Amino acid sequence: MTKPTIVFAGSVYPGQFGGLCDYLRSNGLADSYFLTTPGYRNKNLHHGPHILGFTPDGKIVGPQSYYYSAKVERSARISRGLLKALKTFETHKKIDVVVTHSLWGAPHFLYDEIDAAIVSYIEFPSYRAHGWDPSYPPDEAQRIGDRNMEMLHFHQALCSDLVICPSHHAKSMFPQALRSNIEVQLEGFDFASDPTPEPADAPRPFTIGFSARDLSSAKGFETYVRLVDQLVARGVEAEFIALGDAEATTYGFEAQWVARHYDGAVASFRDHLLRVYPHAAEKIRFPGKLPYDEFVREISGIDLFLYPLKYGVANWGLVEILGRGGCVIAPDRGYAAELIQDDVNGRLLPDDDAAWIAEILALMDDPARRYRYGTAARQLARQAYSLAAVAPRYMRLFRLAMDNRRARSAG
Missing domain, CATH: 3.40.50.2000 (Glycogen Phosphorylase B;)
Structure with a gap:
């Protein structure tokens, strides 16, 4: 099979999946790109021409217009800008897979608008599911606002061609009905270079x-x-x-x-x-x-x-x-x-x-x-x-998402 074209999306680069994107590209496993916000793109142009930019539809840092739906509003601004950038990308190259961060590369405006398989990385569905110390509880406004974050993630789990979580513990936080479309894979790490120990002037304590x-x-x-x-x-x-x-x-x-x-x-x-x-x-x-x-x-x-x-x-x-x-x-x-x-x-x-x-x-x-x-x-x-260990696993997951997308389109 020819190398798939994979576009990673997130407001921060390298951030989530930046290292994986670079690794897949440099090792010839995929024709991979990273869409990020203009500031992060400009800081990282030295990483290569595969670092591309998208402009959110309004500010995404700081308070949004309504506290209780702030995460959904911010995600909408991100997703609107992301959709525009992906459609521009598709005018010159077909995309096989789009890999998004559930909040900072929010995919919910992409469904049925682009032909690529959509993979959403969801760290956890909500603070309610994640847990918090009873000694420092959320107030009512935070509890209610959290429901919108949960709603956004449940929708992604339902509509994405595949969802990736970082642990089985995270997957268990989703309702049973949504888990069949969720796979577990922690991100890869670059262990290529270990630091040289600095010489100690004297024996150091434990x-x-x-x-x-x-x-x-x-x-x-x-x-x-x-x-x-x-x-x-x-x-x-x-x-x-x-x-x-x-x-x-x-x-x-x-x-x-x-x-x-x-x-x-x-x-x-x-x-x-x-x-x-x-x-x-x-x-x-x-x-x-x-x-x-x-x-x-x-x-x-x-x-x-x-x-x-x-x-x-x-x-x-x-x-x-x-x-x-x-x-x-x-x-x-x-x-x-x-x-x-x-x-x-x-x-x-x-x-x-x-x-x-x-x-x-x-x-x-x-x-x-x-x-x-x-x-x-x-x-x-x-x-x-290590990146070398996780890259083949991620490629299998991305191909699974492509299969899911084809099956959904055929149905």
């Missing part, structure tokens, strides 16, 4: 780390701080480091709780926790949001990672940690158990502080076991999630 895009309740940051507080109180000698953005948008509602509880006097959820856990506040180092190369170098120097996830459906940072040979403790539930086999490439534990503290102390005294977990983590992650 390092216990946390890493996530956002220092949020959903990612388990509160549990990490609480565990560190207990370890410091016990006199445990270690360096503690938390990688992530303390003020990033999160998958929860803790930021609104902090703003209301402190009447604006405390800047972030992190700063609230440091007030609650003073022992941890004295010891945790916060490098902040780092450039990718610095982030990789930082995680490569951490001896033990705590990943006490509360809610989530996928975490690219966790795959980076495993793929770089990190030793990880994670909860025995949710999507973490899809990535970690207990006592093979990490530890899976129940939500019990005493169990986590005991395992942390045991692993601190057992470098051979940490090495065994880290070696297996590196090998398994690269076998399963």
Whole structure:
């Protein structure tokens, strides 16, 4: 079969699927292109002529005209611009597959308007399905507004030729009636280059780390701080480091709780926790949001990672940690158990502080076991999630979407 023409669409590049798009093209697997917003296109022209632009039908950053349907309105502006760009593309080249991000490359105006198979990547259907910490609940307006996000995703699951979710845990959040059109595949990672360790002037202390895009309740940051507080109180000698953005948008509602509880006097959820856990506040180092190369170098120097996830459906940072040979403790539930086999490439534990503290102390005294977990983590992650590993799987999914499209057209 000839190489298919695949157009990826998202407001941010490289963002979702940027690496995959480039990999498919450079390795001759597909004639792939990436449609993104003008600013991101202009920043990334050096990646090649396959980086193309689309202009949303109005502003997509900041509040929309009506709070309760803001995500649907923003998605409509994106989808309207995307439809126009795809129709222009089709005047000179037939498209086989369009791969969209459900919100930032929203496909809902494309159905029956273009001939290509449409694949929607949906991370999770709604905050209601995803989960949030009962200690920091959404207010009524957020609960009601969330229904529109759910509605948009259910419609995509029904109308797309294929839906891709990042984990089986994410797929389970959809109604049973919609799951037959959903496939699970986590994105691929570029593990081609490992950082060169920086020479240390002196032996460094044992390092216990946390890493996530956002220092949020959903990612388990509160549990990490609480565990560190207990370890410091016990006199445990270690360096503690938390990688992530303390003020990033999160998958929860803790930021609104902090703003209301402190009447604006405390800047972030992190700063609230440091007030609650003073022992941890004295010891945790916060490098902040780092450039990718610095982030990789930082995680490569951490001896033990705590990943006490509360809610989530996928975490690219966790795959980076495993793929770089990190030793990880994670909860025995949710999507973490899809990535970690207990006592093979990490530890899976129940939500019990005493169990986590005991395992942390045991692993601190057992470098051979940490090495065994880290070696297996590196090998398994690269076998399963390197770009070379996932690219053939994605190509099978894209061909499945093309078959689904043909069958639907014939019917």
